[in-house]
Amino acid sequence: QVQLVESGGGAVQAGGSLRLSCAVSGYWFGRHCMAWFRQVPDKGREGVATIDTSGTTSYSDSVKGRFTISQDNGKNTLYLQMNNLRPEDTAMYYCAAEIERPPSFSCPPEIAAGAPYSTDYWGRGTQVTVSS
Numbered sequence: 001q002v003q004l005v006e007s008g009g010g011a012v013q014a015g016g017s018l019r020l021s022c023a024v025s026g027y028w029f030g031r032h033c034m035a036w037f038r039q040v041p042d043k044g045r046e047g048v049a050t051i052d053t054s055g056t057t058s059y060s061d062s063v064k065g066r067f068t069i070s071q072d073n074g075k076n077t078l079y080l081q082m083n084n085l086r087p088e089d090t091a092m093y094y095c096a097a098e099i100e101r102p103p104s105f106s107c108p109p110e111i112a113a114g115a116p117y118s119t120d121y122w123g124r125g126t127q128v129t130v131s132s
Contacts, residue, residue, distance in 0.1 A: 002026035002121045004095045009126030016085050016130070022078040022095030022123060033098040033107035034071055035119065036080045038091035038128075045094065047111035049080060058112040063089075085130045095123040 008020040020036070031053040039045040049069035050058045057069050068081040078095055096119040098107075111117050 002097060004097060004121055004123035006095050006123045006126040009128045011129040012085055014086055014130055014132050017083045018128060020080040020093055020126060024076045024078060028099040031101040031105040034078045035096045035111050036069060037094045037096055040091045044116055046114045047117060050107035050111050052107045056106060058107060060112050060114055087130050087132045090128060090130050092125040092127050094125045097121045
């Protein structure tokens with residue numbers, strides 16, 4: 001059983017920064033894809049950033065150059081460093097994981113492209129609010 005617990009959300013002014021963390025508990029074999037999604041009321045979840053077992057990353061166009069996803073395997077933690085935040089970044093942010101994938105697996109490009117996508121595990125989310 002894998003559990004994901006997000007933290008680090010809050011309220012900031014435009015131009016500010018936040019670092020989200022996702023504590024990952026549980027063990028698995030094989031490759032994985034970890035991702036951050038976000039959701040605003042009345043809209044579906046959209047992929048923001050992904051990172052796979054090899055450390056390969058991908059970002060949505062809306063956050064590219066401002067957000068950085070990283071993983072610390074020793075601490076079992078996923079991060080999302082968010083810089084130069086904008087009011088349109090306001091959303092609930094969710095950590096997600098796909099695990100136990102074959103050796104050739106890498107993160108599906110649909111996630112960072114913002115297409116609807118369902119993963120194996122989700123956290124409960126952390127709210128980010130950016131004021132102008």
